Amino acid sequence: MAADAALLDAVQREGAGWSLPELHELGALAGSAGTQELARLANVYPPVLRTHDARGHQIDEVDFHPAWHELMATAVRHGLHAAPWADDRPGAHVARAARFFVWTQAEAGHGCPISMTYASVPALRHQPALAARYEPLLASGAYQPGLAVPDGKAGLLAGMGMTEKQGGSDVRANTTRAVPDPASGPGGYRLTGHKWFCSAPMCDLFLVLAQAPEGLSCFLLPRVRPDGTRNEMRIQRLKDKLGNRSNASAEVEYDGALAWLVGEPGRGIPTIIEMVSATRLDCVLGSAAQLRLGCVTAADYVAQRQAFGSRLIDYPLMASVIADLTLESEAATMLAIRLAGAADRAARGDAAEADFLRLALPAAKFWVCKRTPMVTGEALECLGGNGYVEDSGLPRLYRDAPLNSIWEGSGNITALDVLRALTRTPEAAEAVLAEIGQAAGADRRLDQAAARLTDDLATAAKAGAEAGYQARRVAGRLAVVLQAALLARHAPGPVADAFCASRLDPEAAGGLAGPGIPFGTLPEGLALAGVLRRSSVPTSR
Numbered sequence: 027m028a029a030d031a032a033l034l035d036a037v038q039r040e041g042a043g044w045s046l047p048e049l050h051e052l053g054a055l056a057g058s059a060g061t062q063e064l065a066r067l068a069n070v071y072p073p074v075l076r077t078h079d080a081r082g083h084q085i086d087e088v089d090f091h092p093a094w095h096e097l098m099a100t101a102v103r104h105g106l107h108a109a110p111w112a113d114d115r116p117g118a119h120v121a122r123a124a125r126f127f128v129w130t131q132a133e134a135g136h137g138c139p140i141s142m143t144y145a146s147v148p149a150l151r152h153q154p155a156l157a158a159r160y161e162p163l164l165a166s167g168a169y170q171p172g173l174a175v176p177d178g179k180a181g182l183l184a185g186m187g188m189t190e191k192q193g194g195s196d197v198r199a200n201t202t203r204a205v206p207d208p209a210s211g212p213g214g215y216r217l218t219g220h221k222w223f224c225s226a227p228m229c230d231l232f233l234v235l236a237q238a239p240e241g242l243s244c245f246l247l248p249r250v251r252p253d254g255t256r257n258e259m260r261i262q263r264l265k266d267k268l269g270n271r272s273n274a275s276a277e278v279e280y281d282g283a284l285a286w287l288v289g290e291p292g293r294g295i296p297t298i299i300e301m302v303s304a305t306r307l308d309c310v311l312g313s314a315a316q317l318r319l320g321c322v323t324a325a326d327y328v329a330q331r332q333a334f335g336s337r338l339i340d341y342p343l344m345a346s347v348i349a350d351l352t353l354e355s356e357a358a359t360m361l362a363i364r365l366a367g368a369a370d371r372a373a374r375g376d377a378a379e380a381d382f383l384r385l386a387l388p389a390a391k392f393w394v395c396k397r398t399p400m401v402t403g404e405a406l407e408c409l410g411g412n413g414y415v416e417d418s419g420l421p422r423l424y425r426d427a428p429l430n431s432i433w434e435g436s437g438n439i440t441a442l443d444v445l446r447a448l449t450r451t452p453e454a455a456e457a458v459l460a461e462i463g464q465a466a467g468a469d470r471r472l473d474q475a476a477a478r479l480t481d482d483l484a485t486a487a488k489a490g491a492e493a494g495y496q497a498r499r500v501a502g503r504l505a506v507v508l509q510a511a512l513l514a515r516h517a518p519g520p521v522a523d524a525f526c527a528s529r530l531d532p533e534a535a536g537g538l539a540g541p542g543i544p545f546g547t548l549p550e551g552l553a554l555a556g557v558l559r560r561s562s563v564p565t566s567r
């Protein structure tokens with residue numbers, strides 16, 4: 027899984043070449059038969075809620091198969107959680123992003139608490155005393171599951187509670203109440219209410235939103251109170267979900283639960299948005315990784331399967347399908363690691379990279395996550411009937427594929443965020459266009475698309491919320507042009523050429539270019555061998 031040229035080159039470019047030996051090690055582990063079996067077991071035996079003990083006391087324990095714990099322990103040991111926040115080396119977030127990219131291909135479900143733990147740190151830093159107390163434990167390389175006082179554990183995990191029954195996108199509609207409780211120490215509150223989706227409820231700490239007297243505020247809620255007693259967070263039940271089945275997602279009630287204020291009271295959304303933003307990066311990385319896995323699995327299969335006397339890949343139509351998936355995967359990988367590089371530099375104070383991220387991240391989150399179910403669906407079909415059978419691993423990939431799109435802002439919400447960034451942060455558009463401009467002159471179709479995008483962004487910025495109807499179109503076009511610019515500069519010629527021809531040039535594609543077109547409709551005359559080479563990594567036998 028680490029023999030991925032697009033990934034390895036991007037990691038070098040974004041300043042984390044020093045991390046390649048560990049990336050190879052983790053990639054080999056992710057692809058090993060032992061890890062594949064752990065992934066299977068963690069999904070075949072999903073978590074089970076044990077609400078009461080033998081004497082009828084409520085315990086709210088979630089039992090996981092040992093395979094889950096082994097996957098978690100490896101992820102933490104390799105620093106896929108909050109470790110880069112404690113690592114001063116430039117590129118630490120890129121190194122972590124690449125490791126997340128290869129490891130999530132082994133099993134996506136346990137990535138949820140891992141990502142939330144990574145993302146919790148920037149939000150937690152709004153309350154320096156809490157950050158000083160818990161950040162070292164969130165970044166620790168020790169995985170210690172189970173109920174215990176957070177301060178005494180060797181390592182911690184963090185979750186997030188925003189969504190309530192009446193609203194997930196519209197979190198201002200939250201009804202959970204927070205009442206100041208000075209007896210619980212500085213910043214102490216008591217929370218009463220519910221959370222309709224609380225993933226990974228066995229985490230040690232949760233960043234949650236609740237209505238304080240000053241308005242919606244952000245809080246840190248421990249699962250176990252400092253005195254060792256259980257906090258008043260009751261698990262009602264676990265969700266029976268489409269995908270992400272190895273992970274537990276709970277409905278929870280707070281009944282006067284202890285929590286500490288994070289950031290300013292009444293400023294809950296600006297505080298927790300830092301967690302949302304970091305998690306969005308993982309949504310892009312996770313989806314790009316799923317694209318890669320689907321693509322490579324399909325490429326490997328059709329290189330070996332015979333039908334009507336030839337290998338499937340030798341039929342031009344199948345070659346076009348695989349090449350098209352390869353283009354999508356390579357573009358997604360390149361964009362995801364470029365964003366990780368921006369996140370790394372932004373975390374070290376680079377304002378231009380923060381501007382770039384402000385616009386490019388929601389656009390990429392919208393686009394790459396939307397493309398993933400389509401690619402995995404197509405990959406299934408490349409394996410024929412075998413792709414629809416659990417043993418191939420693809421049904422699990424298919425069930426997991428739409429998830430990153432709903433997390434941290436569903437498609438419409440993320441696309442609308444692109445418009446918000448255009449209206450409120452003009453420097454963000456300048457940063458993205460400057461990045462695209464670095465590829466100027468490399469490809470005529472790209473130059474034309476970039477000019478049109480420049481006009482579109484200016485129009486959308488002026489129209490603001492009134493451009494809402496166009497939000498998906500603007501976000502999608504931005505992501506595709508940015509991908510094309512990255513490919514033009516860094517990918518092999520045939521890849522960049524085929525991407526521009528099929529995604530930017532309706533004439534070359536016979537009117538079929540850009541969003542909404544099924545895969546395998548590449549224009550004629552492309553150097554497909556140079557594209558197919560990028561996904562020809564054997565994954566089986």
Ligand SMILES: Cc1cc2nc3c(=O)[nH]c(=O)nc-3n(C[C@H](O)[C@H](O)[C@H](O)COP(=O)(O)OP(=O)(O)OC[C@H]3O[C@@H](n4cnc5c(N)ncnc54)[C@H](O)[C@@H]3O)c2cc1C
Nearest residue numbers: 186187188189193194195196223224225275434436438439
């Ligand atoms: C497996 C899983 C795990 C999850 N884990 C967590 C968790 O740990 N913590 C947590 O807080 N949440 C979690 N969520 C919840 C998730 O974040 C929400 O489901 C998501 O934010 C959408 O909110 P909603 O379900 O209330 O949908 P709604 O907000 O009701 O949206 C419904 C639809 O309407 C669209 N829509 C909403 N507003 C607009 C608008 N203004 N214009 C156009 N379209 C609009 C949305 O895009 C969406 O398609 C999880 C969800 C899933 C599926």
